[in-house]
Amino acid sequence: MSQGVLYKKNFCPDGERLLLVVPRTLRTRLLRAFHDDATAGHLGFYKTYERIRQRYFWPRMYSAVLSYVNSCLPCQQRKPATPPTSGLLHPLEPPRQPFDRVGLDLFGPLPTTTAGNRWVIVAIDHCTRYVETAALETGTSQEIAHFFINSILLRHGAPRILISDRGRSFIAQLLQDIFRACAVIHRPTTAY
Structure with missing residues (x-):
């Protein structure tokens, strides 16, 4: 006690520190100042607790700060919703033969060439890693x-499985009809 004010001695690596013991009547006001105030920034529990713990003490302070921060209405309203947990990854089965499974992707737009092309389409055979590419003007489903x-x-035959992203050109009805007519299973990658 110093001049009628109660302190708690706190021993830390950099020496002894005196922590002001906060009376029960002032604890809510202190929590508001360290969490709700415009300069406090509605920080999360850990940062709020650490800031208070450096200068103040009261019994069961940890649980009081935790309860106060967790019950803060503005924090709850602004807190982002927890995203649903992702599903498990499913490994791809190995391709049975060359051009059994093909990956298809579009790259661009790039600077326009003298031939007027701005896109590159890439097809890769998952068995041999053989690549077919072509330059495209617009990257539309007709060009694909x-x-x-x-x-x-016409060069390699119809692949059993074709993998692409969910780009507008790849999921267009024209391509879906061609894949269906050739008995190609189109597996677009998952959206993120």
Whole structure:
């Protein structure tokens, strides 16, 4: 006690520190100042507790700060909702033969070439890593269909599985109809 004010001695690595013991009547006001005040920033429990703990003490302070921060209405309203847990990853089965499973992706837009092309389409065979590419003007489903028919279907045959992202051009009805007619299973990657 010093001049009628109660302190608690706190021993820490950098020496002894005196912590002001907060009376029960002032604890809520102190919590508001360290959490709700405009300069406090509605920090989370740990940061709020650490800031208070450096200068003040009262019995069961940890649980009081935890309860106060967890019951703060503005924090609860602004707290982002917990996203649903992701599902388990499923490994891809190994391809049975060359061009059994093909990955298809579009790259661009790039600076326009002298031929007027701005996109590159890439197909990769998952068995051999063989790559087919072509330059495209616009990357539309019509251009992708033309590439698929001429560079994949007529050269290597219809793949059993085709993997692509969910780009608008890849999920267009034209390509879905071509894949269905060729008995190709289209597996778009999961959206994120």
